[in-house]
Each structure stands twice: as C-alpha cells, then as structure tokens.
Amino acid sequence: MNNRVTLICESFLPERTAGSNRALSIINTLLLSDYQVTVCFLMPLGCASQDYIFPNELKCFTNLKLIPVTRKIYNKSNLLFRLMNETMQAKKLISKSLEVDSDTIIISTPMLMLLPVAAWYLKNAKVHTILEVRDLIWRYYEFKTGLLSYLISEVLTKISIYSINKFDDVVTVTHSQREWLVSKTKTNVIAIENGIDLNTLQKLSTVNKGALLDDSIIYAGSIGYPQNISTLVEAVYLLQNKGVIIRLTIVGNGPEFDKVSELIEKRKLLNARVIPAVKFEQLSEEYSNHKILYGQLRNIPSLETAVPTKVFEYLAMSKPIIFGLKGEAKDILLKFEGVVVVEPDKPQELAEAILKQISNNVFKGNNYNQLHSNYLRENLISKYKDLIC
Structure with missing residues (x-):
C-alpha cells in the first residue's frame, strides 16, 4: 500500500473554514488508517509560520506532519495582484511539499492559481496526483459583462482545463461539478460529496x-x-x-x-x-x-x-x-x-x-x-x- 500522503490546501487548523474542515476530515480518515500524512497550508493573514501551534486535537497522531507557510497580504480586488501573489504562494506550498517523500499528493482548491502551479511543478514528480475541486472558481468571471471579462474567463477556463488533465485523478464535491468536468476533460473524475463532520x-x-x-x-x-x-x-x-x-x-x-x-x-x-x-x-x-x-x-x-x-x-x-x-x-x-x-x-x-x-x-x-x-x-x-x- 502507498501510505505516504501529502495534502496541500489553502487553510488549515486553527482556521475554521469550509476548506480546513474538509481537509481535517480527509486527514483524520487517513490517519486512522495508519497513513503517514503531511499537510502543507497557508497561515492565517498576519500570522508567521514560526508562530504556528500544533492543534491539541491532533497531538495524538504520531503519523502527522504539519508544514505551515506564511501568507502574504495582498489586495484580492485587483485581479493582476491576486494572480501574481497566488502564484508565488502556490509555488511556496508546492516547493515545501516536495521536500517530503510522498506516494500520493492531494491538491485541494479553490485557490485559483494553486491548480496551474501544481500541475506545472508536479508534472515530472513520480507520485500519484489527486486534484480536489471544491469550486469551479475559474468560471466566476462569466458573471461579469464586457469583452475584458469574457477574455479573462476564457483564458482562465482553458488554463484550468489544461491543468486538470495533468492530474491522475480528480475529485469534485458535487455531482454537477463532476458532470461539467467530465464534459471538458479527459482525466478520471469522481464525486465525493460535501457534508458535515460528526x-x-x-x-x-x-x-x-x-x-x-x-x-x-x-x-x-x-x-x-x-x-x-x-x-x-x-x-x-x-x-x-x-x-x-x-x-x-x-x-x-x-x-x-x-x-x-x-x-x-x-x-x-x-x-x-x-x-x-x-x-x-x-x-x-x-x-x-x-x-x-x-x-x-x-x-x-x-x-x-x-x-x-x-x-x-x-x-x-x-x-x-x-x-x-x-x-x-x-x-x-x-x-x-x-x-x-x-x-x-x-x-x-x-x-x-x-x-x-x-x-x-x-x-x-x-x-x-x-x-x-x-x-x-x-x-x-x-x-x-x-x-x-
């Protein structure tokens, strides 16, 4: 069994977000099945990685390693700044994850630039790659009017579809997301629905x-x-x-x-x-x-x-x-x-x-x-x- 798994996500404990809660459920399931798990994630805004305190609820697991990465503050309302900064932050996450020996790497979006950056840097990695799509975030510019928004939407969609095809498996959290991806990509796509932890x-x-x-x-x-x-x-x-x-x-x-x-x-x-x-x-x-x-x-x-x-x-x-x-x-x-x-x-x-x-x-x-x-x-x-x- 390939039992070394690295999960890369935008947020994790102590932050309680939709992404961190789902990530917690994933690693708990793997940890209880004796997988060796590493989580690479961005720290909350204004917090440095060296100040991270290991969550009490996870201290019972000896098969868990957490790698926090300091998050840079930037203006999300400016698309150009957002793309540049997310690219740099995504690169940091991927670089840190590759310092750990893994059999499987799971990338959890919807951090927009994490998808293409991960596809690029993991293309030659000899690991099983899984992409978890929690949101079709690259489609969000469809709701804006004007030629520029249309072009941005088209470019982001094409880049995202190209990147998705580089992963071995893709997981969506809804069946309708799966249907959309199956119609646009060639990779294996399965739905593992969202829900609530016990x-x-x-x-x-x-x-x-x-x-x-x-x-x-x-x-x-x-x-x-x-x-x-x-x-x-x-x-x-x-x-x-x-x-x-x-x-x-x-x-x-x-x-x-x-x-x-x-x-x-x-x-x-x-x-x-x-x-x-x-x-x-x-x-x-x-x-x-x-x-x-x-x-x-x-x-x-x-x-x-x-x-x-x-x-x-x-x-x-x-x-x-x-x-x-x-x-x-x-x-x-x-x-x-x-x-x-x-x-x-x-x-x-x-x-x-x-x-x-x-x-x-x-x-x-x-x-x-x-x-x-x-x-x-x-x-x-x-x-x-x-x-x-």
Whole structure:
C-alpha cells in the first residue's frame, strides 16, 4: 500500500473554514488508517509560520506532519495582484511539499492559481496526483459583462482545463461539478460529496431552536459578490418600511464587507449589525440568539454546481432556514424540514419568506438523523482510500 500522503490546501487548523474542515476530515480518515500524512497550508493573514501551534486535537497522531507557510497580504480586488501573489504562494506550498517523500499528493482548491502551479511543478514528480475541486472558481468571471471579462474567463477556463488533465485523478464535491468536468476533460473524475463532520454536527445540533426568540435573522459566511448579501439588507429594509422590524446580524469577512455595512447605514436599519468572522464558540452563540438562518448564492450558472458547507451546518441546527439559490444545493435543501428556498437576488420574495418563517413557531423538526445517515463527511471521505490504494 502507498501510505505516504501529502495534502496541500489553502487553510488549515486553527482556521475554521469550509476548506480546513474538509481537509481535517480527509486527514483524520487517513490517519486512522495508519497513513503517514503531511499537510502543507497557508497561515492565517498576519500570522508567521514560526508562530504556528500544533492543534491539541491532533497531538495524538504520531503519523502527522504539519508544514505551515506564511501568507502574504495582498489586495484580492485587483485581479493582476491576486494572480501574481497566488502564484508565488502556490509555488511556496508546492516547493515545501516536495521536500517530503510522498506516494500520493492531494491538491485541494479553490485557490485559483494553486491548480496551474501544481500541475506545472508536479508534472515530472513520480507520485500519484489527486486534484480536489471544491469550486469551479475559474468560471466566476462569466458573471461579469464586457469583452475584458469574457477574455479573462476564457483564458482562465482553458488554463484550468489544461491543468486538470495533468492530474491522475480528480475529485469534485458535487455531482454537477463532476458532470461539467467530465464534459471538458479527459482525466478520471469522481464525486465525493460535501457534508458535515460528526463533531460539528453534534455541536450545532445543540443550538437553541429559537421558537421564543424575537423576529431575527442571521447570515454567517463569506461576504462577497457570489453571496450578494445586499439582498438580505434590502429585504429587511422593505419589511421595516411596512412596520416590521427585524433584528439582523451579518457575520463574516470578504470584499463586500464595507459595501454591506454602508448599505445598512444608508437604509437606516433600526436593528442591524455587521461583525467580522468570529470563532466557532461565539458563532454558535450568535446562532442560538437568532430565529432564522439565511444564505444565498447569486443567480449565476457557474454557482449552480456549488453546495456550500453552510447548507449542512444550517440544517444541523434544525432552525427555520431561508436560502436563495439554484441547482444541486436547492435539491438537497428541499429534502429537509423547515427550509424555504427562494429565487436569489430578489429582495421582495425574500421579505415574504422572512414573514413566513417568522410565523414558524411550530417547527419542531430534527434533521440530525438524515444528516448523519446521508451526509456525514467521515463516511463520504472514506472513498479517498480507494483512490490512494
């Protein structure tokens, strides 16, 4: 058995992101099966690699090596600077990974330039290469208008497809992503679905269900163009104009953080706040103090292939949920209780859904068993061992 595995990813513990949580599930599965595992990852912004503290929850494993790489701060809103800096950071990750003897190297995106850089530097490496595609990020310029955006989208897509074909195996986290890649590439592509890890499921399932809470709604996650959180602000504003005051909390980071904050001030919302991302324990308290959970992905074809981890985290709490999205994620959500799915980017429709969920004082659903049976990440990730062996 080839039992030396290196995982290269953008983030890892102590950061709690969608990527780091999935990476943790992958390495836990491999470590418990006696693989020798190395993880190369970027440190949180502002933190140096020499200051990294080995996570307590992983100290029991003697077959694990962690290699943190200092992350350089740059302006993500400038595409040129982003591509240049991501290329340099990706090169650092690959260089560090090649200092370790491996039988298999797993590259986990969606860091945009990690894909082509890894394909280039690993092309002559005598290792089994697996690419994990968590997002078709190179397609995101499809949503922008103009000749330049079209050309950028075409170039990024061609580079990405060329790079994908250099890997031995490709893993996607949704079936629709797999279908798209199968139609464009020649490599072996399998879907290992997203889900929720047991520890997170158990913790979130204890969150206060909120039947007696005030009229409140919370969004927690990235605050960027794909999420278009301004839709939520506008919906709350429409309700306020009708005399319905909603307590609104938005938690997260992203390029549109300031834009959303300014819109709240402009609309003079009476009970709204935007706060930076917080640790899991504090976020759980925020969830407990709100009645409705909200999420959205813009009405863009490339986003219809995505199933955000937020879908499963929200479902674990068995609270009333509103999601504005389409595609595979919508199909999953509609299998569960207490969920209202609306058209994305439609404030009026969202406002009506908020009123509906506010009155949902009888919802006593429990999605725990369905999540545990069908979407437990540990069970899904075990398919990785079949690829590596």
